[in-house]
Amino acid sequence: MATQSLYRRYRPRRFDELKGQDHVVRALRNSVINNREGQAYLFSGPRGTGKTSTARILAKVLNCEKLKDGEPCGKCASCASIDVGSSYDVLELDAASNSGVDNMRDLIERAALGNPGRHRVFILDEVHMLSKSAEAALLKTLEEPPEHVVFVLATTDPQKVSETIRSRTQHLQFHLLTTQELKDHVNWVVADAKLVISAEAIDRVVQLGAGSVRDTLSALELVVASGGEVDEQISLDEFIESFIDHDPGRALAAVGAAVQFGADPRALTEDIVRHLRDVFLSLMAPELVQLPKERAEIVSDQARRIGAGSVVRAIEVLGEVLIEIRHAPDARLLLEVSLVKLTRQSASTDVAALMSRIERLEAAAAANRDPTGPITRPVIVDPNTGRAKLGGRATPLVVVQNQQAPNKPEPVQNVAKVVPITTGSTTGGTASSAPSQNIASGAVLSDDEIKRRWPDVVASQKPMVRALYSAVNIIDCKDGLITLGAPSDVHITKSSEHTEALLASLKTIAGKQIKLNFVVAESKRNRNSKSNSIELANEDIEDQVDLAETTKAPKGARSTAIDDLAKAFPGSQIIDDKK
CATH class of the missing domain: 3.30.300.180 (DnaA, N-terminal domain)
Known part of the structure; x- marks a missing residue:
């Protein structure tokens, strides 16, 4: 006989055993205590969060013979029959395999019949799989069911449920559990079942569970069967460090090691994206990071060093890989090419990569200049004189750190304000x-x-x-x-x-x-600027002439403008035309 799995063995049987769904428990328990039970409920949420278990607990509460404070006793004949699945008061259907209109007609006919208990509860799992005709057939009965009938619809995708169905139900949303809640629950299960497992393996199990109790207990069962220790695997930090250091060789070596340990390229890509999400949240909203304290500090340091832009680009590139990897002949090659693009930006020509390279160049340029002022303009030289043009001399705006300012500069105007x-x-x-x-x-x-x-x-x-x-x-x-x-x-x-x-x-x-x-x-x-202007102005002033050193020019040495013109045109004659 097969051993009962942990998630079935530890399935909640009372409202107070549900983990992480206090808002749902409070709403259902109060409605039962105040005799205000609804005629139809819609439970939605991720897998493994307790939707079907809550529907069964609700069925037990509605038919329990010794109800106390909104909790079933678990010992009466009604509760016992519901626990073993033999109760005539509860009918559980899988809408994925009973999605036709004929199945809904059969359900409606059963709803009109009597039953031993106070209420007859119909549980329809994965209700979003119903066909359009089946939904239409169910609408009338769902809106006006018999007084003793309660419908509980469960789905992981409420958006696919028609608006007419949702408007006729009380919609309760189930949430994924936090890391600490899952860890506490796993430790309780380990102690109660007397399992042998290391603390490192428990952290790995909680990480694999990703907020789902059923997935967590399934992973726990697998690890315990493997000896209670986590299999050797490559750390995802290797990929983040390769992004930070722009080292494609390190990223490719990490992929090779992970594949050698048996990792699937698609699953490895999903793990990298999940880790990048933690890095992104550590930058944008640290309170949303659900990691142990030591691990959260490591992720926060990685986030500070890699930057938000690089994280977003990595998530986008690897997200596209997850879409293309389904049809790729070699999934590992597609992952390796994307990692090279992320670690070696010169190999990528997309806008995000070019912008990242420009930002790095600007940061390097800013680090090499004096941050206290703008860069000095170059000297503008007049090509005719070889001297700096007036107003073109460079203005020394950069403050030299080891140069002391003058003790008492003279202000250009009176002190206007102290x-x-x-x-x-x-x-x-x-x-x-x-x-x-x-x-x-x-x-x-x-x-x-x-x-x-x-x-x-x-x-x-x-x-x-x-x-x-x-x-x-x-x-x-x-x-x-x-x-x-x-x-x-x-x-x-x-x-x-x-x-x-x-x-x-x-x-x-x-x-x-x-x-x-x-x-x-x-x-x-x-x-x-003023000192430069005065200096250039002084340079342009002609030297003073001492008249005592001058001599008179000899007579006849002077030439008129007409003589200069005649010299310019040899052989020409000057005609004095008085007309």
């Missing part, structure tokens, strides 16, 4: 704009050292803050008070809105509280 800025609360929103790792905290710095480190502080800020403060001069630093020169009042107002993160960085490197004062002064850009 804005004292003190350190405020640096908690909460300033965490993302904290200084970079190259700014380390240490001992209390002197004023001169703070002035020298000012470019480093600016370079560590967000792009908006860097852009604002790249046009600001540091005029003086005395007793922890930094005086900054801004080009205008508007610039001072805008810069004052972004001082919180800057002050936090200054406090980190200086080891003490720092205050900022803004004054309207000449900006670095204007000052450099």
Whole structure:
């Protein structure tokens, strides 16, 4: 005699034994307690979540002789007959094999007959498989059934059930179980059945179950039959790391190892997509990731390093592979080609790959230039003189970090506004704009050292803050008070809105509280442009002439315009035509 499977042995027989469906249990139990049972129910949800089991429990509750608090006793004759499948009060049909109109007519005829219990319950599983004519034949009875008849329809695809059927039922949706709920249930089953299995194997079983209790217990039974240990297999982290490192060789080696261990290419592709989904959720909505804490931390680190764009592209490419793999003569080859495209972007010409390459080039270019300002324009040279054109000399906008600003630059206009800025609360929103790792905290710095480190502080800020403060001069630093020169009042107002993160960085490197004062002064850009303009203007002025060193030209040496014209046309005659 065959051993009863675990999912049948541990099938729920009471509402309080159902796992992860508290909303369904609450609705059905209250309706029974208050004598408000519905005439038709529609249970929908993924496989293995308890739809058929709940329908049987509901049938037991409606006919139990010793009902208590909405729960069946499980001991009376009605409950016992329903448990063994011999009750005349419950008729269970598979709509996939009874989908014709004749089957529905037979069911309607049975509904009119009497039965031993209080209610007769008709359970139609996979009701979305009914034909259109069968649904039409069922409608009238479903809308106005006999008083003792209750219909329970179950389906995994409620969208395929006609709207007329759904509108005549109370629709209850079943959910997949969370990872922790499944793990607790598996541990309880292992302890109750006295099974021998390792903790690593339990985690693998829960992962294979994917939220379905029946699939989880089936996987548990298989692992226990194999000795309680997980078979050796390739880690999916190998594929993610190959995407991050752009290493096609590593990805192909992982595919070869997985196939050698007996993995099917299609199943392997589905596992990779499922893992990429966890990586994607870790970036977008970490609270939705259903993984153990240690595993969730690893996935979160992978997500941070790979980026959302690469994850989305990988899911799209592998999703197309899952569609094409059904008709591919060599499924493994199709998977390997797609992995090469994902790990070696130069081999792919789609828009997503090109955009990714452009982003990497832009990031590399930005890393090689001074982040405190824009790139210096090249010198424009006049080809006739060999000197820089007026207004064409490069404007030195880049702040050299080891160059100290002048101690007391002269402002071009009177001080129009002084804005004292003190350190405020640096908690909460300033965490993302904290200084970079190259700014380390240490001992209390002197004023001169703070002035020298000012470019480093600016370079560590967000792009908006860097852009604002790249046009600001540091005029003086005395007793922890930094005086900054801004080009205008508007610039001072805008810069004052972004001082919180800057002050936090200054406090980190200086080891003490720092205050900022803004004054309207000449900006670095204007000052450099003016000095360049004056320099070029001075170069273009002719040298002064000493009249004492001049001599008179000899007589007759001068030539008139007519003489110059005659020399230009040899052999010509000048005719004085007075007319």
